[in-house]
Amino acid sequence: MAETPDRRSAARGEGAVATDTDLPPSALDEKVREAEDKKWTPGKIALWAAIALLGGVAWFMLAIIRGETVNAIWFVFASVCTYLIGYRFYSKVIERYITRPDDRRATPAEYKADGKDYVRTDRNVLFGHHFAAIAGAGPLVGPVIAAQMGYLPGTIWIIIGVVLAGAVQDYLVMFFSMRRGGRSLGQMAREELGVIGGTAALIATLLIMVIIVAILALVVVNALGESPWGVFSVGMTIPIALFMGVYLRYLRPGKIMEVSLIGFVLLMAAIIGGGIVAETPWGADIFTLDKVTIAWGLIIYGFIAAILPVWLLLAPRDYLSTFMKIGVIVMLALAIIVVRPEITVPAFSEFASRDNGPVFPGALFPFLFVTIACGALSGFHALISSGTTPKLVEKERQTRFIGYGGMLMESFVAIMALVAAISIDRGLYFAMNSPVALTGGTVETAATWVNSLGLAGVNITPDFLAQTAANVGEESIVSRTGGAPTLAVGLAHIMQQFIGGTAMMAFWYHFAIMFEALFILTAVDAGTRVARFMLQDSIGNFVPKFKEASWRPGAWLCTAIMVGAWGAVLLMGVTDPLGGINTLFPLFGIANQLLAAIALSVCLAIVAKQGTFKYLWIVALPLAFAAVVTITASYQKIFSSTPAVGYFANNAAFSKALAEGKTEFGTAKSVAAMEAVVRNTAIQGWLSVIFVVLSIIVIATALLATVRAFRNRTDATAARGNEDPARPSRVFAPAGLIPTPAERELMAEWDKVPAELRFERAGH
């Protein structure tokens, strides 16, 4: 729909915000900015032509040439060049036609400034902060599992998906939340979609968090099972974090850098110490734990961690995790660029055209797109992009850099994880990532099984598997599913060529396991807490006492319920005779993408209510894709007649076998195991049903809101209805990483303003 000039300026809030005449302008003049933006100097043209050319060549090398081997550096070029183009061109389209930021408006960090939660934060610092909050183990795990299909499908989805879907979601949610004083996704859903849509979104979010936490925990359990070194070093993070917490609370409050450095040194000592302890007979004895024990340990830990005060465990571990996150990612990028490993994995593997892959079952469409969630499109980000970060944004225009740009960074992490995973031998990959039911669990059976798959160029020996395990300091690496161990082997493989050689491989392996576990434990903790509050809030609608956060019995009860819920799914995954990861990981991806669909639905309704119908496709495109992928995946998980894919088909097959009195069936070798399969598949199946129904409700209410907005489109008063009122901004800061000449000029003007004039004194 074409907009009349009047309406457009009204929607932009022009004239609504009176700026202070004592101060320089709080925004660049619109015409100056446009002129600067549209001025294509020869240098600029040459630069973008070079970026486009390099990106094109890189994609050509990856997708068309596909020689015997392909160098990892092409992944870096293809992704970075595509990101740059997406950021420079596509995100500007979104900015121009959908978000339309207005720097004359104050952000919540300015008009609600309290020095604590609402604090204007330098854009580059906030970029790092936001990135550290969104990136975790997800982008490191999904691409590894998806590598079953070959490198190209995952690469295309990660890179194109982020530009057109993931980063769009993050940016829009962040912007809309910022315009609403930093409201959470749940609150926005309630406002924009009404009670039914809002409630469905809330329940879906709660369930999705349970699934996500459970499966992240499963990844840790799989990485630590039968690994005394890993158990020791990851276990040591708890006393280290406790020490840091006490240090910050009582010894030297606020010395975060200092304590993080101390924590980091202790962490390294724990990794090295783990190697020594695991060698001793007593160490091996104490710390060799089976997966069920570790799962119970994690459940008990999760409960205690979630009821302990934040300062004691969560906050210090968060510092540690952020410290490691940035460090590891920079290091991995450097290592890939320096080492430039040759990749021998084919672009499309034999499993790309089949639906019975051993790592995860199901056809490329839709299951590849749910297996890689984080890194391409992750609904969980909507929870971070609303609420926390918007309260810290200094200027409206910066949301493009922080929201869209931050997600591009995460996508790059996913690409690096993919490169690390495919740089290892393909046979090794399948031996590590296939469930023990298939590999048999020993090096001999695993080698025989992998060689029998008939994969081109794959021929592994038991010795090779045993040698790799010895190199990384593990008892065995057969069937270490979950993605984390594979990434760790890949990272160790690349890093040892960079620093230290084979002798350092075991250190790098456990370093990788350690940081993945650290990210995941932080996510488990924080997820349990957030979910507990959501539950308390919901129960509070019926029993008001539950709304009091300080009421211990309520808090403990709700924590126990949440931990019990994810703990049950975790135990189900750990004991699953079919191999937990390959049955549960699709559920994780589906849950995450459904959350994305919910977030995009909310964005769709908001954009429609603004009257921006002409560019509604920018939101509708990723929403439609996410909806089609997740609903198809859910449909197949529920209705597929292939037992490996459909939960209920599997359920029926095992029930039938039980009814016929069989004592073993498929990979389940006992009646108890068969009963476990029947139980697990029923739970997984019904969870899929609940997720998809709730999401369809949310999407439907969003579509209804959109249609209603389209019918009422002449009613301009509805535009931007739920936003906080516009208030004039009294600060200025550049929008992107590097200030433009015009921005520099304005910054210089602001520098001349006497300090006492710069901050708003009124209102306090």
Place this chain on the structure above:
Amino acid sequence: MSSGLAAVAKGFQGFARYFGGVLGADAYAKYLEHHRAAGHSAPPLSEREFWRDRTDRQDSNPQGRCC
């Protein structure tokens, strides 16, 4: 030589400041700045009180961490 060293030191300092910002180490300084700018008459919280208050408020207002 010494100017090169100084540049390295400056770069490192800048990086440390940035990293500290990402971790949130400068929260107290920002709080003081806000307190001063807002012209409150009451004295600001001490550093110890500020950090105590900060983590205690997180107890009832948890922030998500992503997967």
